[in-house]
Amino acid sequence: MLSSQIQRAADSIALNIAEGSTGQSTPEFKRFLGYSIRSAIEVVSCLYLGKKRNIINEDDFSRLYKAYEGLVINIQALKNSI
Template sequence: MYLDSLQFRKEVKLLVRNMFPKTEQYLLSNQILRATNSIVLNIAEGSDRSTDKDFANFLNKSHTSINEVVSCLDIALLDKYFTQDLHNKYLKSAEKLANQTAAFRRKLL
């Protein structure tokens, strides 16, 4: 899950770099990149917590950040920064990661 989150972050960063206009640099681009960082960082921080409940809380935060990334992707699609096919590709990656975090969270609780 952690490695998948790093890969997802890398892919989204490339998408932003190659497809988002420069006018979005401090707006949507920044927001989506911060959200992808949050996914990774919450998994890492949670893994070092002393209780399963604490770890589950951080996985919940990570899951929330995945939803934020999806919302940013939806906005970017609406603004025509990329195609529906590309959007679907990233949604599948996000869904896979969301399913992983949700399943692990359930296991912890």
């Protein structure tokens, strides 16, 4: 089900950041941040599928897309800063 896939990918964002930040080396933390970015992009892909299947309306899609776009930008900025 698409909703459970979105939930797993969304959870994975926070879980990878948490796992990578706990006593890991800088390269290892960056690797986990990369996983988080990929999970966020997975959520966006699922949003597109939901929109295409008429599960997600245009307003919700736009709101969520913007939120995840900002999240990806912020995680990438963090990754670049360390």
